[in-house]
Amino acid sequence: MTVIRLPDGSERRFEHPVTVGEVAASIGAGLARAALAAAPEAGGQRCVPVPGPRSPIALPLYDAKRAVENRLRESGLVYTILRPTYFTEVWLSPAVGFDYANRKAAIYGDGENAISWISFRDVAQFATASLGHPASRNATLDLGGPEAITPHQAIVLFEQAGGRPFEVTHVPISALQEQLGAAQDPMQKTFAALMLGYAATTPIDMTATLKTFPLTLGTVGQYARSVTFTS
Numbered sequence: 001m002t003v004i005r006l007p008d009g010s011e012r013r014f015e016h017p018v019t020v021g022e023v024a025a026s027i028g029a030g031l032a033r034a035a036l037a038a039a040p041e042a043g044g045q046r047c048v049p050v051p052g053p054r055s056p057i058a059l060p061l062y063d064a065k066r067a068v069e070n071r072l073r074e075s076g077l078v079y080t081i082l083r084p085t086y087f088t089e090v091w092l093s094p095a096v097g098f099d100y101a102n103r104k105a106a107i108y109g110d111g112e113n114a115i116s117w118i119s120f121r122d123v124a125q126f127a128t129a130s131l132g133h134p135a136s137r138n139a140t141l142d143l144g145g146p147e148a149i150t151p152h153q154a155i156v157l158f159e160q161a162g163g164r165p166f167e168v169t170h171v172p173i174s175a176l177q178e179q180l181g182a183a184q185d186p187m188q189k190t191f192a193a194l195m196l197g198y199a200a201t202t203p204i205d206m207t208a209t210l211k212t213f214p215l216t217l218g219t220v221g222q223y224a225r226s227v228t229f230t231s
Contacts, residue, residue, distance in 0.1 A: 109199025116144025
């Protein structure tokens with residue numbers, strides 16, 4: 001039996017092998033809502049959650065995240081909800097088929113939709129800058145990077161950084177839809193939905209946000225050069 005003790009003292013018990021997705025699903029939005037309810041008594045005054053990109057697919061995980069957002073808005077806490085788009089360090093990495101070390105890349109969809117890739121470091125910058133800033137009080141900020149480029153354009157930047165061409169394969173949307181339909185656990189469903197979102201997402205206009213928060217954001221080209229020289 002697997003026993004996981006949560007910060008509130010409760011336990012989750014599993015009689016069978018369990019995935020990370022099943023653990024997350026078992027915790028659900030209830031614990032997060034309970035934490036929000038207890039925050040004022042514990043002296044909490046501000047909350048800055050980072051729920052991740054929007055998904056075009058309705059899934060329990062996203063429903064839970066949105067439920068927590070709604071509970072936060074009703075909690076009386078001052079909040080800033082940060083919604084970053086696709087993380088550069090994740091979606092341009094071997095973990096999801098972008099194997100820059102071996103110059104092979106899996107592209108979801110046709111690779112022609114522009115994505116406002118953002119570094120997790122820049123999300124941290126926004127989280128820090130939002131604290132105490134009047135424009136971020138009880139606000140939801142959709143976050144992207146400094147430029148919107150297609151997956152194909154990202155590959156060109158990696159090829160330029162490494163001086164060698166990539167072998168590129170495409171995963172069609174129909175295959176991703178089949179993967180979603182065949183998914184057996186919440187984690188598999190989540191990744192399939194994120195890949196479908198990747199294939200259909202549109203750029204985030206950061207003009208107004210960067211006027212309010214004049215931060216210097218990292219580019220995909222900078223990331224490509226940094227990992228190419230270390231791989």
